[in-house]
Amino acid sequence: MTPTSTTRAPVRAPEIDRPGLTWLNVPAPLSLSGLRGRLVILDFWTFCCINCIHILPTLKRIERAFPDEVVVIGVHSPKFAAEREVENLRHAIARYGIEHPVAHDPDFDL
Template sequence: MNDAAPAPTPAPRRARVRAPELIGKGGWLNTGGTELTLADLRGKIVILDFWTFCCINCLHVLDELRELEEKHRDTVVIVGVHSPKFVH
């Protein structure tokens, strides 16, 4: 009999996912005029927040997102994606 512990199984390799660039009709807001690219966000945790201004729940979450962004300023980026319910 062999009393040696079995060799650990190597962790599975994670597939690399290529995300498309974030392109919108209205451009970037609140970035000081800079259009961000995915390369600019590399190494950060990116939270995509899909919202519309006529959704009360979308507005309620803003305070929590702001707190997250302030607390983790060096590692977290929040990108709000406005998706209007109605054409204005």
């Protein structure tokens, strides 16, 4: 058998500015079209997940090392009832020193 090549049409990432999301750490919702030309890291996390918290210093180092090339966006996907409350999320963002944009996605739209 010989390998065959298949040509696929490029796949575009879906837009991240969706109804129902609450954005924190930014004055207005972000859009992928507004971030064109930059590497976008979507970090899906919850503030009750210890492994999610452990990765925050690494994300901060990446942001500081590549401020013009990379943008980190935290996508908070709450599992527990307390995590669904935006005010609790605000407290967690302050507690952990999260400076990058965060989209609160309680309905798992992203």
